Amino acid sequence: MAQNRTHRIVLAQPAGGPEVLRIEEQALPAPKADEILIRAAACGVNRPDQIERLGFYPAPKGARPGLGLEVAGEVIETGADVSGFAVGDEVCALVSGGGYSDFVIAKAGATLPRPDGLTLEEAAGLPETxxxxxxxxxxxxxxxxxxxxxxxxxxxxxxxxxxxxxxxxxxxxxxxxxxxxxxxxxxxxxxxxxxxxxxxxxxxxxxxxxxxxxxxxxxxxxxxxxxxxxxxxxxxxxxxxxxxxxxxxxxxxxxxxxxxxxxxSTLRARPDTEKARIAAAVRDHVLPWIEAGKVRTVIDSRFELDDVRSAHERLDGGQHSGKILLIP
Ligand SMILES: NC(=O)c1ccc[n+]([C@@H]2O[C@H](COP(=O)([O-])OP(=O)(O)OC[C@H]3O[C@@H](n4cnc5c(N)ncnc54)[C@H](OP(=O)(O)O)[C@@H]3O)[C@@H](O)[C@H]2O)c1
Incomplete structure (x- = not known):
């Protein structure tokens, strides 16, 4: 399904301030057997993205190209070994790269259902934190x-x-x-x-x-x-x-x-099996708190994906409270 499809990703090359960020259109690979392809409704912006942009936080081996560690949206394709998620499901996921995009590939093990009571935008700000x-x-x-x-x-x-x-x-x-x-x-x-x-x-x-x-x-x-x-x-x-x-x-x-x-600890470099174990614990212990209204995403601001530089200027300014989101 992903064949011949492209997606926008955000690159920081060379490293530097928000002005180095640029959007590149690339071919969208098909998800591997243990992966899910998500049409992104929103992508979370995190401080580690700033550190990566500055050149101090290289992506772990095997990470998808581009900035971005979390996303929420609709499943549009699943890999052959994926169970528990189906096309059309609304999900949020932790990814080790490529999260600032209109289409994001995530490991099924690091994917969660959108919690009841949260919008997809709110869910996009959950996984990393x-x-x-x-x-x-x-x-x-x-x-x-x-x-x-x-x-x-x-x-x-x-x-x-x-x-x-x-x-x-x-x-x-x-x-x-x-x-x-x-x-x-x-x-x-x-x-x-x-x-x-x-x-x-x-x-x-x-x-x-x-x-x-x-x-x-x-x-x-x-x-x-x-x-x-x-x-x-x-x-x-x-x-x-x-x-x-x-x-x-x-x-x-x-x-x-x-x-x-x-x-x-650092989260990003941990193996997929570890992230899947943490995801299972989050599902058991934290989703009930979210669904009971005890934990919510605090959204600071939203920016168009094309305006990613403004989102990073807001992050660098340090005036924000809660999450900055990109909307593809
Ligand atoms: N190890 C991991 O696995 C992991 C994963 C995710 C994030 N992180 C780290 O966790 C931190 C928070 O991430 P985030 O995305 O939630 O960040 P964020 O929303 O950008 O917030 C950073 C906060 O740090 C405070 N701050 C900045 N400089 C400070 C200083 N010199 N002294 C005291 N407080 C300072 C700011 O608040 P004030 O205005 O109140 O100072 C701001 O609220 C980042 O450093 C990030 O790299 C680590």
Whole structure:
């Protein structure tokens, strides 16, 4: 069915600012036996796409060409070994490349049905953040109901999702963000405490709040020691990015005395079998929260696919809250 069909993809060559992004029309390959061809209704824009555009995040081997890690739309073709999805189904999927497109090929194992109650646009903003939060906060971080969870970057795509998933699980949630408006959004999403890190000392506030058990950190740098300082015994610090840098000086004494776990992961490079395992867990545990209205996608803005440069200018500006979407 895909024969003789073309699709638009977005390339960043050479690496640089949003101005390097260009759309290229390419032949659309047929899906392999374990793949699904999706006619995209919307594609999510994520911070890792910016890092790739800047030339610091090469695509893993075997990834489809082009930027973009998530999509939602209608299944228009399935590979020979695919079961559980049929032509006409509405789905969302995590992909390791080529997600900014009108037609996207996804592994069936990393594809989910569009959750009831969400539009396809809302579903397009789910996979990258939900998979990341599930595997880091709930698997590596083993967050338990009643524990205190701290997420930095509370209004990022990841942060808005992490606040809601942790609350749905019964945790107490503290979030940091860079403006009063962003802090208000964190509270609207369920955060018990929101800290404007530009005006307040999050270390002091978390200590006064009784310490934290699990931290999802995307800042790194000077935050790492502060995070360690405020963790309760047995606490888990999960690093998923380093907006302030991946190098820091640490005093490991507290790690030992408080029996802390320092861990982290990246999603994109993980094997398909791992992504399929995470997808199955998301289906079992997170889709019910979404369908019960406890977790939703926060949409910041929508841009035409042809206007992808404006979408990345918005991402680079850092004023956004929640997800930026591309509409093919
Ligand atoms: N490891 C993984 O598997 C994985 C997967 C997906 C994403 N990530 C990472 O997770 C992070 C969030 O991704 P996203 O797509 O959700 O990002 P996003 O929506 O673009 O948000 C990034 C957030 O970082 C905050 N920020 C920026 N610079 C900061 C600084 N120096 N100190 C403190 N906060 C800062 C900004 O909020 P304020 O205005 O409040 O500062 C913004 O909300 C990114 O760094 C991304 O690379 C990792």
């Amino acid at each position: 939900v998979f990341t939060v599930w595997t880091n906060v709930f698997e590596s971080g083993a967050l338990q109901p009643g524990e205190t969870f701290l997420v930095h970057g509370g209004t990022s795509g990841i942060g808005t999702t992490a606040i809601q998933m942790a609350k749905a699980h019964g945790a107490r949630v503290i979030a940091t963000a860079g403006t009063a408006e962003k802090c208000a959004l964190c509270r609207d999403l369920g955060a018990d405490i929101a800290i404007n890190y530009r005006e307040e000392d999050y270390e002091e506030i978390c200590r006064e709040a009784g310490g934290v058990d699990v931290i999802l950190d995307m800042v790194g740098g000077s935050y790492v020691q502060k995070n360690i300082n405020i963790m309760n015994p047995g606490g888990r610090l999960v690093s998923i990015a380093f907006l302030q840098g991946s190098r820091c000086e640490l005093d490991l004494m507290l790690v030992m005395l408080k029996r802390l776990t320092l861990t982290g």
